[in-house]
Amino acid sequence: MDGKVRSLDRREFVTLVGGAGVAAGLAPSLHALDLETSSERQPRTAQPAKAVAPGPDAAERELALLTLDAATAAGASYADVRISRRHFESLSARERQITDVSRSESFGVGVRALVGGSWGFAATLDVDRDGVVRAAREARATAAANDRVAPNRIVLAPVPKVPDGRWITPHAVDPFTVSLESKAELLFRTNEEALNVKGVRFVTSSVDSVKESRLLATTEGSLIQQTFIRVNPDVNVTAVAADNSDAQSRNGATPPAGYGWEYVTGLTLPERAVRYANEAVMKLSAARVEPGVWDLVLHPSHLWLTIHESLAHPSELDRALGYEANYAGTTFLAPPARVLGQFRLGRPLMTVVANRTEVGGCATVGWDDEGVAASSYPIIDNGVFVSYESATREMIQDVSSMSRMKAAPGHSYCEHWSSMPFPRMPNVSLLPATKNISEEEVMANTRHGIFIEGDGSYSIDQQRYNFQFGGQTFWEIRNGRKTRMLRDVAYVARTPEFWNSMVMVGGRETYQLGGSFSDAKGQPMQLSSVSHGCPVALFRDVFVLRTG
Incomplete structure (x- = not known):
């Protein structure tokens, strides 16, 4: 390649692979966390974004309440249920080739029940009325069995009831609305910039994204809907000596974060890759520490x-x-x-x-x-x-x-x-x-x-x-x-x-x-x-x- 990067159409993207929500406000500075001026030693805080976070799906809410009713009817003194839908995506590139594309989605229910002083837990993929009732009864039965074998005493610290809790990770761009082609182009640009530095032999880059919608309901009356979004970019550059006698790597300081895709673009990965590449080359001739x-x-x-x-x-x-x-x-x-x-x-x-x-x-x-x-x-x-x-x-x-x-x-x-x-x-x-x-x-x-x-x-x-x-x-x-x-x-x-x-x-x-x-x-x-x-x-x- 000549170092120039052009847009990819879907056909080209598939060839290169080769078999291998709701905005909650723009994120602050991406390179150094801005701090509240009212309290100079306290990092900024993200309060529940009730005005913009979505509420629970009506069907899921009904299933959650049914689960709690089934657990208490079976004899649980306390129960909680989580209905969760999790999306995961991972995209990786090495030099000028996509090496991995992974996408998955998981949806299910987990129930926890308290009997006496012991917990029981059950989970199911059957997110319907029969499935959640079976899970609730199984959680209660497990708790009762545990309490017979090893009686215990559990006191739950009191907490305020939250009948309509809503929260979403503050973000500007949902990473799952960004196309794989756009993400691949960013990784290719990043790798190409590093490869243009003399002495660099290998470079890998990747980005993982997670989005999870989680509904929590408890027998104490709390009903909380939350959406969590996280992204995890990474760059690693390896330089090799001209005579192949040594190799040194520089892994990028691109930490994961609870933001949207704007965090990844704000990191300016191609520009960072140039710095990491030069430092990897410098490590080849660096003095050993005393x-x-x-x-x-x-x-x-x-x-x-x-x-x-x-x-x-x-x-x-x-x-x-x-x-x-x-x-x-x-x-x-x-x-x-x-x-x-x-x-x-x-x-x-x-x-x-x-x-x-x-x-x-x-x-x-x-x-x-x-x-x-x-x-x-x-x-x-x-x-x-x-x-x-x-x-x-x-x-x-x-x-x-x-x-x-x-x-x-x-x-x-x-x-x-x-x-x-x-x-x-x-x-x-x-x-x-x-x-x-x-x-x-x-x-x-x-x-x-x-x-x-x-x-x-x-x-x-x-x-x-x-x-x-x-x-x-x-x-x-x-x-x-x-x-x-x-x-x-x-x-x-x-x-x-x-x-x-x-x-x-x-x-x-x-x-x-x-x-x-x-x-x-x-x-x-x-x-x-x-x-x-x-x-x-x-x-x-x-x-x-x-x-x-």
Whole structure:
């Protein structure tokens, strides 16, 4: 090809493949999250968009109420039902060829019933009157059997009834209204720009889109209709040395987000691909890092993952209570009575919030899967650990009985209509400084350090206490300025010591969201999407390894 990109008709698109809603307002700045001026340290929030979000389908509403009636008639003291329709699409390209096109749709019903102190759950693809009644009775029967075998006591924290709740992800363009041809053209332009950089041999790009309509009804009188939209673009560029002796890759910092297609176009992927391509080529000749103690300036495209693994996972309440261990371990932040309000995780400049209302967040909702309204609250306040996250209604009594501190519910989530809801992580974010401190100012406070962008390989122990993190690009800082590129960098630390070494954070203009499109938890495993916002930050005296 000559580097020029033209429009594709449908016939050409099929040849290249080769066998392989409602607008809720325009999204804010796509490169750095704009923050509310009324509260300089709080990210913007997305409140339930009741004026524009669609209400429940009349037939689905009738089936939901029938399900609840069947469950209570069978003997359940409480029941809830989720009717969900999920659309998924994935499009991938390698160099000048489409390598994958996947589209799927799933529609079904999940019912949860409480008998005595035990839960039962059932799901069905038969979304009709007979199907939902059978599922309701099966859920009740399972709960009764569980209660006979292992009697328990469950108290659900009281929540306000929501008789007509409606919410939709704020977005301008529904990604499922954009043609596959248009999406393919964007990926081809992105790949072509990277391939035009001398030394680049391989480039892949992709974009995944999810749209889910979920109706929740409970025997307490809540009826909530929500529509969730998320997109996940990705670019990866590989450069190869002229003599084929080395290959280096640069994965793009294009995180998933709770927006529409406008987020993808706003990222200007072709322009970003040029930068990533040049950096991949530069990595081939970059100097190997000298192991030892360094100051680190961590960009949000890197720091989000450290937050996810070392702060968000260990502050999940079920890990502290011993309910979760098999997937991703337990936590060093336990027991609650000894750590809540007492354990210092950082300096006073460090405030971390659990926030299910953050605009653009992958875990942002109007209400959770128990009908609890989304909220935002501190997990770490001025450096001190003050609250767990990932609490559900039944877990509140447990932490309250162990300490004087309270935990907020609102974190029940199921991946699919066929999945049982359980505690899941909200968006967990490090707040920026109240002053408008730029990235350059943070770097200027570093005499000799390393600036790290992008997330790379990592490892962390089963209590989230000892860890190692790599990245995508590494720049040596001398006397407050970026100088040469480095390679083979990874830092190691213990979580409390690492976060107590954070001496400076950037202002709101440096704040960005990173995140995961498929964070795993539980057995059977369920996936969820989550975002973590943070500013650029400076850490003193961190030990750095050479990985190559």
